[in-house]
Amino acid sequence: MAKKPVTSRRGRFLKLAGMTASVAGQYAGQRARKVFRKDDDEAARSQNYTRMADQIADTLGELKGAVMKVGQIASQTQDFLPKEFSDALQRLQKEAPPMPFSVIQRQIESELGQPISQLFEYLQEKPYAAASIGQVHRARLHDGTDVIVKVQYPGVDESCDSDLKQLRMALKLGGLLKMPKETVDQLFGEIRERLKEELDYLNEANNLKLFRKFHDKDEWVLIPGVxxxxxxxxxxxxxxxxxxxxxxxxxxxxxxxxINLIGHRIFRTMADQLFKFQCIHGDPHAGNFAYRPDGTIIMYDFGCVKKLKPEIVEAYRNVLVSALDEDYQAVDRYLIDLGARVKSQPAVDAAYYAMWRDILIVPFDQPEPYDFAESDLHTHVASKTSTVFKYLDYFKPPVESIFIDRMIAGHYWILKRLGVQAAFRSDLEQYLAPAGESADTVP
Structure with missing residues (x-):
């Protein structure tokens, strides 16, 4: 028998509180068992992590909303979480369990003020897609226009703040938030701000119209009309x-x-949004894009859009140029401008920057096409994350550019899954060129 959906604020709180208590108890038990064992039982630890991860993923998938969205973001970190958690949270990216149609029908009629039969020639009961804060149904207007109807789940917007607080507590008590409190505060603050925007579909409608203007000359980019x-x-x-x-x-x-042409076009849309429009599509997971065999890219879901300050874009460009030139003193200065480096701390060792530059430059540092399908760049990054602790007091989360990093990481995984083979160095250099030089020669 299907579970009754949890839509009330109190119901969501109790569900998350129960998950938090269970996860905290399992983590405490794991630590206690480790104290009384001479050796760390890797199999037992993995089993315990799997139980915790499955419970978190199942609860987030059932409740949807802000907590499921954060779970999706966490799943994109891939190798930066314990494998058991990464594997479990991946389910949240692939398919969200749908809400009953009766709930969706009530929400539509309440919002639009008319019965379904007056609003649409037909509205399919089976969801076209289900996501974290709403689901989509295929329909047809009475004038014959085929449409999709995106419907927000009841109670999601009212519960956003309390949901995030509960999830943060669950991750902390489960031993998964191994970051300074200030970092966690700023990270959750930025996620909350973007979620509040994403929960306003009129805001998304305006974003769709804006990005249709941005890409109106790119015949190979399709964005649905409102x-x-x-x-x-x-x-x-x-x-x-x-x-x-x-x-x-x-x-x-x-x-x-x-596939390679699509890869170049993905790179161009990403770079145009960052350097030209200074406004980025902030939710770049695979479900928000579609493709056609003629090389067309279709972009969906513009609820999460980050408008960037010009000085942040300029600082980001300067960091990249300096890194390519191996000018690590300049990298250090521009990271301060970006808000990523604590100004009062002494300069960071150039060798530290060189290490990261040598890892991240690989796709851009060869004349022949880079095979993203075979890329292990993410594993090299993961293997060096422990070095961050040496300079923990030197850096701070660059709140204004968090979603730039998320956009780039999301597109990396898309290029990898597509199996793109491309040399992007010349494309990148066009966008990093002094103002006035064009990037219009990208395919």
């Missing part, structure tokens, strides 16, 4: 624009040249 008459703060109706999910981009329909 149906304003059927959209409110919690219901968003868009033109139906279909393409292939990343799992459907297979060799029998997409040859390697087309």
């Amino acid at each position: 149906i304003d008459s059927h959209s409110t703060k919690r219901v968003l109706t868009l033109e139906l624009v279909e393409g292939d999910h990343i799992n459907e981009v297979t060799q029998d329909r997409y040859d390697q040249d087309t």
